[in-house]
Amino acid sequence: MTPWDKAKIWSEFLSSVRTFFLKRGFIEVNTPCLARWWSLDPNIRPIKTQEGYFLQTSPEFFMKKLIMFGAKKIFQIAHAFRDDPIDKLHNKEFLILEWYRTDDDIESIRRDVEELVYEILGRFPPPWKKLSLKDLFLKKLGIDLEKNKERDDFLLSLKKAGIRVKDDYTWEDLFECAFITEIEPFLPKNEAFWLIDYPYPLSAASKCKDFWSTRCEAYVEGVELANGYIELDDPEEQLKRWLSRGSKDEIDWEYITLMKEKGLPPCAGIALGLERLLMLKLQKDDIHEILPFSPLAEGKNKGGKP
Amino acid sequence: MAQRIGINQIYRGAKIEIDGTPYEVIEYEHVKPGKGQAFVRVKMLNLFTGNVERMSFKSSDSLTLADCIEKEMEFLYAQKDSLVFMDPETYDQIEIPENIVGRAKYFIKEGMSVYIIFYQGKPIGVNPPKHVDLEVARTEPGVKGDTVSGAMKEAELETGLKIMVPLFIQEGDLVRIDTETGEYIERVNK
Numbered sequence: 001m002t003p004w005d006k007a008k009i010w011s012e013f014l015s016s017v018r019t020f021f022l023k024r025g026f027i028e029v030n031t032p033c034l035a036r037w038w039s040l041d042p043n044i045r046p047i048k049t050q051e052g053y054f055l056q057t058s059p060e061f062f063m064k065k066l067i068m069f070g071a072k073k074i075f076q077i078a079h080a081f082r083d084d085p086i087d088k089l090h091n092k093e094f095l096i097l098e099w100y101r102t103d104d105d106i107e108s109i110r111r112d113v114e115e116l117v118y119e120i121l122g123r124f125p126p127p128w129k130k131l132s133l134k135d136l137f138l139k140k141l142g143i144d145l146e147k148n149k150e151r152d153d154f155l156l157s158l159k160k161a162g163i164r165v166k167d168d169y170t171w172e173d174l175f176e177c178a179f180i181t182e183i184e185p186f187l188p189k190n191e192a193f194w195l196i197d198y199p200y201p202l203s204a205a206s207k208c209k210d211f212w213s214t215r216c217e218a219y220v221e222g223v224e225l226a227n228g229y230i231e232l233d234d235p236e237e238q239l240k241r242w243l244s245r246g247s248k249d250e251i252d253w254e255y256i257t258l259m260k261e262k263g264l265p266p267c268a269g270i271a272l273g274l275e276r277l278l279m280l281k282l283q284k285d286d287i288h289e290i291l292p293f294s295p296l297a298e299g300k301n302k303g304g305k306p
Numbered sequence: 307m308a309q310r311i312g313i314n315q316i317y318r319g320a321k322i323e324i325d326g327t328p329y330e331v332i333e334y335e336h337v338k339p340g341k342g343q344a345f346v347r348v349k350m351l352n353l354f355t356g357n358v359e360r361m362s363f364k365s366s367d368s369l370t371l372a373d374c375i376e377k378e379m380e381f382l383y384a385q386k387d388s389l390v391f392m393d394p395e396t397y398d399q400i401e402i403p404e405n406i407v408g409r410a411k412y413f414i415k416e417g418m419s420v421y422i423i424f425y426q427g428k429p430i431g432v433n434p435p436k437h438v439d440l441e442v443a444r445t446e447p448g449v450k451g452d453t454v455s456g457a458m459k460e461a462e463l464e465t466g467l468k469i470m471v472p473l474f475i476q477e478g479d480l481v482r483i484d485t486e487t488g489e490y491i492e493r494v495n496k
Contacts (some may be wrong), residue, residue, distance in 0.1 A: 042341070043341055084338065085344075164361045166367065172343075177345065180339065181347065185360070202342070203341075217340055
């Protein structure tokens, strides 16, 4: 396929995604790619310009500002940028499909994803099953996460379960190490399902009920497709999380002020990687195969492919 | 001094030491789940037990290379509870207990060259060549005219190893074996 062939496939694909949302009463929005601040997600590295602007890692905070100004159901197809190594499922720039439902809950958002994926792929009809991380840790490792809220307890429990972890790992490191080693390899590979019950420390801007966050992650044929949650509406908590992750000059103070003055109405949102969705539609296992222009295209013959 | 490498410099076959146990890297992959950080998931062979273990490392972790060397030696003979090998350069002989030789003892015969893994100067494992040719010691005669393709029967080889072979194989035949899977590959001419 030539880049032009691929561009035509993208055009048709994006217009069916747009139609899906417009038919359901969503309004398409467009927000800036560049800002003085960034979303301060742990483990995501933004790309910074020489003059101190950040390329967005997702349109999340601009979209939530629109919600504070009255938006109800909005979606956006946006270019997003993350300075991660390029591999089969990652590129430094990608198209993110992000949408929000105000005065609604995460169940409706999950339903949107299931219906969208079913419409685009023609497989995996809703509803999808839900797999709870709480249950998976209990069944697979005999570990009750709620009884292991303290890092030292968690470290000891994992060692007892025979998992190699280092003594200097944080709680998040421990969780991720155990997940990657003993849980993720055994998740269903040919199905679509939701991973739910993420512990609070793993969820950047998600509203949490005690120890458990509202975060959920959609997996389709072994590919992580979308990550969503009920949005955090507490400005103090938002500021606390941001300050623990970055400096004062990287924070979106306007967002904090708006949260305090107007308040963020109850809303749920999700972000979905469009390259991955199109890759699944075309039954490929590498997003670079479906990009009209991939940074790997020229590297393929030079051993530049990771 | 023990040499350290960053986890991103990991390679297949690397010998790594973790908590006093030497491992060999079988395979590895980079993983980055959702909003999580990058990890490297590794499958390793515990060189003491022969068990395969899964481990994951943060991309900032480093690993200690194990003080391991592999040396080509000749298998001389087996005696009670141990096997004797010789260094073909120095003619030095070493005795390795049967439990350390492990499954390899079913694949080697006198005069064969093998690789011995030494950890901190002590032998911890014996690697036979990838393919070995062994004689069939015992097997039922094949039924004449039985041409069902893929039909197999049991055979005991000269080393005591029991494997499945095609029906046409007879006692005294030389057969080629894959030592990783322990499976029959083909009959070879003597």
